[in-house]
């Protein structure tokens with residue numbers, strides 16, 4: 001799949017090729033968006049671009065055209081176009097069918113799945129897939145056997161000297177056992193491997209997976225993409241302010257200085273709900289980045305504008321508290337969305353974070 005063939009998604013395609021060109025590729029990413037909007041096609045095009053040995057660059061892409069794409073002709077591209085590259089591994093929901101009567105897994109359905117992707121130009125929905133498999137029950141899952149296969153696959157060296165890519169389509173259909181088995185791979189990747197999860201809803205994703213993947217939101221089309229780009233620009237503007245707010249908040253929580261914490265909460269609660277939500281999403285992402293930096297040894301992705309904080313705070317976010325923190329943010333964001341009393345919700349969140357930070361040593 002080349003980006004040029006994913007019509008209506010050139011803006012996000014340009015962000016994706018920029019990430020690869022910059023060399024700052026996160027080893028585990030979540031592409032969140034509808035398959036019919038191209039979330040899976042973009043994941044495949046992203047992997048193909050990563051492995052292309054003759055990447056094409058066209059311009060800055062500011063006029064809404066593509067800035068870069070894979071060549072479509074090099075040996076890696078040719079195999080990717082047919083989805084037959086030996087370092088591309090696909091996992092997806094399966095169920096028993098008339099031909100696979102027991103313990104189904106992705107391995108049994110590889111050729112059907114490739115046909116399905118081809119038939120729908122990689123934009124078929126989950127219902128389309130079930131129909132394609134000829135099942136009515138629609139209870140597909142990504143199971144333990146897929147996890148065992150995935151772990152084994154990642155342990156082997158890449159065949160063709162390229163990036164080894166695992167794509168998990170409909171990652172919210174992973175059962176808990178499957179998810180637990182791959183956590184280590186998400187935390188401590190082997191060099192030269194990339195795990196791309198594709199899911200349509202963040203709500204149904206397990207928090208253990210969410211906290212270990214970098215989120216890439218796929219808009220429905222460039223129309224939304226413009227909004228999304230606008231949102232990103234706005235976020236840039238707010239980022240410094242958010243970073244300052246975050247640093248102040250975390251310091252208060254660590255010392256649990258009630259008077260200044262209460263003033264801080266009053267100040268945020270006096271802002272609009274959208275802004276409260278935007279800040280909480282920033283804080284959640286910042287916390288997750290700290291965890292990745294601490295746990296996976298990744299270079300710092302965020303500059304908090306405070307050298308002392310930059311150098312030390314990430315050490316507070318460990319495997320012992322990252323999930324609790326992530327859940328606490330999720331709960332509060334949902335509460336704010338449901339018009340809960342902002343001051344109370346923010347105060348409760350502050351106490352949860354304060355407790356979690358003190359638990360980091362186990």
Ligand SMILES: [Zn+2]
Pocket residue numbers: 051052053054055070071072073074075076077078
């Ligand atoms: Zn190529």
